[in-house]
Amino acid sequence: MADMIRSATPITNKNIIQPMREHLTAELAPFDLSEMAKVAKPTPDSELLKQNTGNIDKQIAPEVLLDMLKDPSVTVNFIKNILLLQEIVGVISMQNHPVTEEFEQLFNELAVRPENLVDELMKQEKDSTAFKGELFDSLRELVKENPSPEAKTAVINLLKAVNTENSNPEILKALSGTMTFLSETLSPNKELSAKLHTLAEKFAAPDAEENFPELKKAAAEVIQDISRSIMYSSKLSSLCSMITYNLSRYNTNKNFLGDAVREVLRFIPQDEKKTKFLQKLYDCITGFERGKSNSKVLDTLVKILQKQTDTESVMQMKGESVESVIHSLLSSPSNFTPLLHFVIPIDDGIFKAFGEMWINPDEEDNKKAKNDSKSSGDAERVIHMLLVFDIPDVGRFETELFVRDKKINLSLLCPSAVEQQLDSLAADLRKCISFSEYGFENIKVGKLEKARSLVEVFPTLPQKRTGINVRI
Structure with missing residues (x-):
């Protein structure tokens, strides 16, 4: 019987003290690992998390x-x-x-030509970022010389104002273009298509800035008409959301830029530097500097x-x-x-x-x-x-x-x-x-x-x- 399998009780140290399980309340433990019940519903994600990690509808996104x-x-x-x-x-x-x-x-x-390649790449690089140029270099130097919170706040407000001045015309163009596309897409609905075509022309008109409050109201009404249309789809919903977003981006405060400039000029003591700074600001807003590059x-x-x-x-x-x-x-x-x-x-x-x-x-x-x-x-x-x-x-x-x-x-x-x-x-x-x-x-x-x-x-x-x- 030498080859018979021997079995024996495992040898354990009886002096080992088993640790006590700590009882956790619901506030301390989100769930009990020993609980085998199925999860009824996952914790809902925040809107920001959905925006950054959520899947994209292939019917909407290109x-x-x-x-x-x-x-x-x-x-x-x-x-x-x-x-x-x-x-x-x-x-x-x-x-x-x-x-x-x-x-x-x-x-x-x-x-x-190969000899012009470096200059071309520098121009493309300059156009690829918003805050690049002589004006923004001056603002960086200003913050270095005046690191106070007041100076930083003044510079931030000026950046917002400059961005508003540069983006407002582009927003009007985007709204006009989207309205034109929707007008062509909804051409079977002649009444709605005509409204969109008229709005597209008004957003592209020279007096669009003065009439923006009325145009914004009319755009909101036509979006409601689109949502009630039988042709309404996920693609049209995305375009309507884009219109709403662009309408919200448009800044109608005409004093925003002037107030921001006056705040920044408080931190520029010399009159000569103030004149140069204002010239750089003018070139940036009018597109002169961008046109050179x-x-x-x-x-x-x-x-x-x-x-x-x-x-x-x-x-x-x-x-x-x-x-x-x-x-x-x-x-x-x-x-x-x-x-x-x-x-x-x-x-x-x-x-x-x-x-x-x-x-x-x-x-x-x-x-x-x-x-x-x-x-x-x-x-x-x-x-x-x-x-x-x-x-x-x-x-x-x-x-x-x-x-x-x-x-x-x-x-x-x-x-x-x-x-x-x-x-x-x-x-x-x-x-x-x-x-x-x-x-x-x-x-x-x-x-x-x-x-x-x-x-x-x-x-x-x-x-x-x-x-x-x-x-x-």
Whole structure:
């Protein structure tokens, strides 16, 4: 019986004192882990949480916004759509030579010479942020010299006033455009369509600012009519909500700017500085400073899109390409892609390259902060860049850069046909920036196996939609 399985009672220490279960009241414990009853209803989310993390109705949101983060073609395809439209225009406009010549001139203006590329990128960067320019530089210096709460409050009020002055005309244009679209959408209802068309014209009229209270009341009434219409849908509901939102943004206080300026001038003692400050403010509000820095590429793109949407034959043959380009331009930067976005069409007379650049200027390097034993716990700030460009008859290139403490880590993925030719690129790149304080820490050249999406390159993009970055 030597192989018989022996069983014995486990040996335990009888002197071990079992801990007493602490009784928790309902106020201290949200639920009892030992309670096996099913949850009848989950805790409702707050409206802010729903806004930032809730799912988007695919019937309302444009498809490009839903798929943009995961779609690899987003990073370069709308430039290709522009080129495709160029070919279509050349085919269908043969019988209309003036239109053809105008299109050809716009397409020729789209490309940038290599020597003008830096200036073009600086203009695009300046147009991508609201508070950039001489006026805002002066306000930053003012706050540094006068760090009192009163000075900061005065500057904040002036920023609000300047934003109001710049946004009010755009709000009127947006309201007019939305009313026009609704008028066309609800054309079967002739009475309602006529009301919307009349409102669209009134919001676009020169006296819209003076008549805004009456127009606002009329817009609210027509929104009620739309909601009672048999054609009312989730899409129309979204457009009506947008109208309500824009109406609420419009500021009718005509003294807001003057009062804010007087408050700021109290902290500028010298008359000469006051005069210069007022001139900068005037240039900012009238658009003089912005007009000096308009991007040639973006202005030309807008003209091309406007011309093509007005050409019925183009829209019939390739209207989806026009819509794709418009969606791509309007959706970046946004809360879906909170990145700096640059459009880069280059023509040096021999080769053409069409691409886009995406930059996260304040990416957090959490991994390095965790691995660094001397780290204080704060994540290190990193500049993260993705440059995607396409050269006809050569292929697609992807360049990714990380900049940490003026040290650059670069990765270049290229078509297999040119991989060997780019092996010697590292030495040339190091030589190109030898004059600056930046230097390459690592350079990698490899074959581009597959196109990557934005969320693959910038994995924190979905997380950025869950809140607001308050770091300054």
